[in-house]
Amino acid sequence: MTDAAIPRPEFSLTLDVRQAEGKAPHLEAGEAERAAIATRFSLVRIDRLVADIELHRQDRVVEARGRLQADFVQSCAVSAEDLQVSIDEPLFFRFVPEPTIYAPDEEVELSAEEGDEIEYSGTHFDLGEAVTQSLGLAIDPFLTGPDADVARKVAGIGTPEDQSPFAALKGLALGGDG
16 A cells, blocks of 8 residues: 555654654644534534643653543434534553564553553654544434434434334333232
């Protein structure tokens, strides 16, 4: 695959592993970057996307800890109305060198205290793309607004509880007397 076939991230901040120790970058997406990320995640718009991160390096592993803050407008999953959303999330990543030997069936478990491991090749990693992916994970794909129940009724759709495989059992009487 050539470099031309790899799409450039919408919000990129590439850093050299060898110079990461002690850095504390402030990342703030510009208008064009926010518009491109909104398109990527099917958001109406992103009004603010910032992250403050502290980097610490040990050998070729870089730990990044900080906070992600974002304000965006997302469509309700049922009524499609615009909903204003704000997030303020902790961030923790570990940038690790890409392995040279692969074990495809090896299972890896991470505890809640361990950050997401993001592989990089060469000597550079992309902190901006890691922040963007964290935003994507923080977005609730099933977010509903105050008009969702009305929209369900108008469309003849029940609530999620009514659609459950156990909904048919709700009306059954459980008897032990007879």
